[in-house]
Amino acid sequence: MVESHSQWFAETISPDLIQLSSIKASYYSGTTRYQKVEVLELGGFGRCLVLDGKTQSAESDEFMYHEALVHPALMAHPNPANVFIAGGGEGATLREVLRHDTVVNATMVDIDKEVVDLCKQYLPNHHQNSFENPKTTLIHQDARQFLENTTTTYDVAILDLPDPLEGGPAASLYTQGFLDLVKSRLNENGLLVMQSGACAPTNYHEVFPAIHNTIETLFPIAECYQVYVPSFAGPWSFVIGSKTHSSARLEEKYIKGEFARRKINGLQMYTETSHIGLFALPQYLTEAIKLEERIITELTPIYIV
Amino acid sequence: MVESHSQWFAETISPDLIQLSSIKASYYSGTTRYQKVEVLELGGFGRCLVLDGKTQSAESDEFMYHEALVHPALMAHPNPANVFIAGGGEGATLREVLRHDTVVNATMVDIDKEVVDLCKQYLPNHHQNSFENPKTTLIHQDARQFLENTTTTYDVAILDLPDPLEGGPAASLYTQGFLDLVKSRLNENGLLVMQSGACAPTNYHEVFPAIHNTIETLFPIAECYQVYVPSFAGPWSFVIGSKTHSSARLEEKYIKGEFARRKINGLQMYTETSHIGLFALPQYLTEAIKLEERIITELTPIYIV
Amino acid sequence: MVESHSQWFAETISPDLIQLSSIKASYYSGTTRYQKVEVLELGGFGRCLVLDGKTQSAESDEFMYHEALVHPALMAHPNPANVFIAGGGEGATLREVLRHDTVVNATMVDIDKEVVDLCKQYLPNHHQNSFENPKTTLIHQDARQFLENTTTTYDVAILDLPDPLEGGPAASLYTQGFLDLVKSRLNENGLLVMQSGACAPTNYHEVFPAIHNTIETLFPIAECYQVYVPSFAGPWSFVIGSKTHSSARLEEKYIKGEFARRKINGLQMYTETSHIGLFALPQYLTEAIKLEERIITELTPIYIV
Amino acid sequence: MVESHSQWFAETISPDLIQLSSIKASYYSGTTRYQKVEVLELGGFGRCLVLDGKTQSAESDEFMYHEALVHPALMAHPNPANVFIAGGGEGATLREVLRHDTVVNATMVDIDKEVVDLCKQYLPNHHQNSFENPKTTLIHQDARQFLENTTTTYDVAILDLPDPLEGGPAASLYTQGFLDLVKSRLNENGLLVMQSGACAPTNYHEVFPAIHNTIETLFPIAECYQVYVPSFAGPWSFVIGSKTHSSARLEEKYIKGEFARRKINGLQMYTETSHIGLFALPQYLTEAIKLEERIITELTPIYIV
DSSP: TTOSEEEEEEEEEEEEEEHHHEEEEEEEEOOOOEEEEEEEEOOOOOOEEEEEEEEEEETTHHHHHHHHHHHHHOOOOSSSOOOEEETTTTSSHHHTTSTTTTOOOOEEEEHHHHHHHHHHOOOOOHHHHHHGGTTTEEEOOOOOHHTTOOOOEEEEEOOOEEOOOOOTTGGGGGGHHHHHHHHHTTEEEEEEEEEEEOOSSTTTTTHHHHHHHHHHTTTTEEEEEEEEGGGTTTTEEEEEESSSSSSSSOOOHHHHHHHHHHHHHOOOSHHHHHHHHOOOOOOHHHHHHHHHHOOOOOOOOOOOO | TTOOOEEEEEEEETTEEEEEEEEEEEEEEEESOOOEEEEETTTTTTTEEEETTTTEEEEEHHHHHHHHHHHHHHSSSSSOOEEEEEEOOTSHHHHHTTTTTTEEEEEEESSSSHHHHHHHHHHHHHHTTGGGGGGGGESSOOOOHHHTOOOOOEEEEEEEEEOOOTTSTTGGGGSSHHHHHHHHHHHEEEEEEEEEOSSSSSTTTTTHHHHHHHHHTTOOOEEEEEEGGGGTEEEEEEEEEESSSOOOTTOHHHHHHHHHTTTTTOOSSHHHHHHHHHOOOOHHHHHHHHOOOOOSSSSSSSOOO | TTTSSSSEEEEHHHHHEEEEEEEEEEEEEEEEOOOEEEEEEETTEEEOOEEEEOOEETTHHHHHHHHHHHHHHHSSSSSEEEEEEOTTTTSHHHHHHTTTTTTOOEEEEEEEEEEHHHHHHHHHHHHHTTGOOOOEEEESSHHHHHHHTTOOOOOEEEEOOOOOOSTTTTTTGGSSHHHHHHHHHHHEEEEEEEEEEEEEETTTTHHHHHHHHHHHTTTTEEEEEEEEEEGTEEEEEEEEESOOOTTTOOOOHHHHHHHHHTOOOSSSSOHHHHHHHOOOOOOOHHHHHHHHOOOOOOOOOOOOO | OOOTTTTEEEEETTEEEEEEEEEEEEEEEESSSSSSEEEEEEEETTEEEEETTTEEEETHHHHHHHHHHHHHHHSSSSSSOOOEEEEOTTSSSHHHTSSSSTEEEEEEEEOOOHHHHHHHHHHHHTTTGGGOOTEEEEOOOHHHHHHTOOOOOOOEEEEEOOOOTTTTGGGGGGGGHHHHHHHHHHEEEEEEEEEEEEETTTTTTHHHHHHHHHTTTTEEEEEEEEEEEGGGGGEEEEEESSSSOSSTTTTTHHHHHHHHHHOOOOOSOHHHHHHHHHHHOOOHHHHHHHHHHHHSSSSSSSOOO
């Protein structure tokens, strides 16, 4: 192990758990205005983007995360044309959005231009030239500021943000206030989807049920799902807030039809069957969601430790 | 991290991946006639049984594995009365089997008496006194030898075996020959279920589809499912071989009814909803199963590296 | 490596250096009134006493440290009869002192009775029953308090203390004030010796030269030496403060004679030749000692980070 | 720790000991015709050359090793003019040789041109342009082949070779046969010096005393010494074989005089005082040398595990 490799990437998953991955190559290591950035090739994981020591996505399994993040919400919208993405520096969220032939414009707002430029250069398999797609609008600005100053509205808003760490750049975006702002920029049938952190039996309670609870205060439909992402060392949760359409209740037949109509192909995880699996939560998560009482506001923030 | 704890348990998940967990207490460390045994309390995972350096089950999440191993097969049998378990030293598989009120006899055959005795002593939350249940028959013998010499037949056979490591004690039990022997000891509506190794995007190809393929040569119905187990550092796969009944196609309503009829309670993961999720595989696994051509025999064995 | 062992002890030597040793057995793990205590058997190092996560001494190489701590000072005194030891819980410093036939009384003051009791029980090769020697007086009290309240005086005082960590129990004993108190309890030809921390090229500057400088303000003779201790992951320094006799200038012939006269035997490191080697410092330490200007007082303390 | 850094270099010192150093930068990683090469900047150690996973020298403490390797032998020769170096790719051994004003020619034979070229590019503080010195002759050839085909003779031969690993490129150079070949190329007052592996209490017995014993069969004078090198995680041994002059018995006064006569300056470790310290071995090494009976020949090789 340690014998066959001499360079290792260590990620602290929790105070009691460290994951060591062999480093095959080190492409970049530096600090932008907002965060520490590393682009590494890790054994078994391929090229990885690491921000502030946390793996954001790995070449070998980012499809698990990005397909799960994008397609349940876009499928639930009858005709997603305008899509808003907050974060998503690698361009892989954008890549998945553009698979839907119905999409006319995808506006991605990521505050950190340097990170996006590094991803453009070092992660070609992530973005697959999505940044050059004529449907793409790329803006480097604070997401809140952007939304406050636009009158454009969207069919789907995708919040692909770093975890809410105390003092981190994304913590204030996991609040009722910001989510209400996003809602105000959604069209009539609009949906919002966001990554909502780890949801293993040992750590799901940190933020996931509270994010669901907060979204439930704003939207008539709030739905949770999960997918397992190896490079995140556990299952990952997502919450959808929807004005009209349920994603959880979509039928296999409908999804299959939309796959054809929207000319979607090239997926590695998401199918009409696995869609059902994403929403079929284990008992401990269903319970946690039911029992949760916390609502995340700027005055009562919740952080991941 | 390393600062807050000084003792760490290191498990080599693959040549490129090592998982470090803090050691809170060390209850036992020794070697039986068959294997190296450690009973440790790990930070975040609780009491763990470790055989030959591999975590077999952790107090905090063994329910994910054991509920997934037992209930899909038992639910698919209309009235499981006699159940056979190979392996399962911790007694947690036994515990789950005994939750079904229909079960009259559960025969557990584990070759390593010393391991079972250590589990009895150190893992009370795993077995919850299942070994003392009057329905339990506990035998310390080689599973193959036991089955060759019995005329008893069973409704469900559960193979809760260590991974097929080259030179390891379980490798010869992952073969067409042994599985055919198990089949010959099943009643008319009988089912067999076995754990079939890790199934993350990076390692599912090692044995899982080949085990499915092998079972498909023996049974009219062969079905795959998976569940994520944090202490195994990834999703875990299972294969069912069934003579008559499908588990994958069970309906929520039926499962809910059986929950009541069989007086099952106390589960943390498995519900009628999560049953559906277990079988809703991602595209990459469905494909892998379709494309697999290997059949595991004693002459063409397959090992986990 | 990580493959052949599953349990590892991790010691943070510096923010940039971690030493991992395999754990062969774990004898004790707990917390006394003063500190966290572990007694471990480490691969290659044998039984080790670990306080607050730092290895205090290892069975396989504690002789390097303890022989170096004790004999240079005792040899430099023409007839050491009464010896004072502060700290030294394992009993190995005591063991070395008692090798000198001239010693009539060895008074050891260690504040932590629980640690000493654990050492008595678990580290027989360290103390070799020195605590039962009729020449031994063992007292559990704060060293400063003991010296303030005694009128007894000593020929040699040995300060075998934990490193001066900020907030740690020993920091206030590395000050001019305390060292002056020790000096006041020394007889006419008396010497004091203390361990003064790591002295590798990368970390010698932390406290070692400052301790020498501080002792030089109190004693006419201040002398430094070092020895390499594998389980400390580097060379270790010591400072002698002496009223009359130089240890550095002792001649091989004299030491050889005293070995016979004092009936010393059983040593593994210290000889008349290696005595010379201890004091033959590399250029970078000689320079550092010359250039040092810091004096450690209670108002201007120095800590090891 | 692991928190403040995400990239770590892991070196297996023994099956029971792993040293982790933080990686500050990764300059090169590749494989030459002979070996795996990494050039890394490690926290606390500076720029390091790593061959086949083993640290060969670190910017922060290579002076400990290289000054100890070169000066004791060169000082013992009354007028070293022609010096032969086998290995020494970093150019630091060469740098130390060239400090002696008496040296007219330094011939360095290192088989691996690629490694030397990488050192020229990435390790300027190691070689300090020694390769460009007009007294230097640099040859890329097998050392044995070179010596067999030259009639040139040398005053001092320095064997700066990788450890004798089974199957490694240097193992056959640690034999009586090769050392006799080196001896045959030495002038009348000639000396040979070689690094002879780790010499901590836990591992000195592997090869060090056997190398001394082997050299003693060839030279009238065979002398051992050691120095501690932090980045090697322990003390390191050297053996001198000399035709006429003793290094161990050089007097401080003579060394001081030669320092002036040979216009040596810029040293960080070696002085007339530390020279004495190098040879003042601890009891356990003196004993081990006395008791050693192995002689290393091509038929009875000895490897480091």
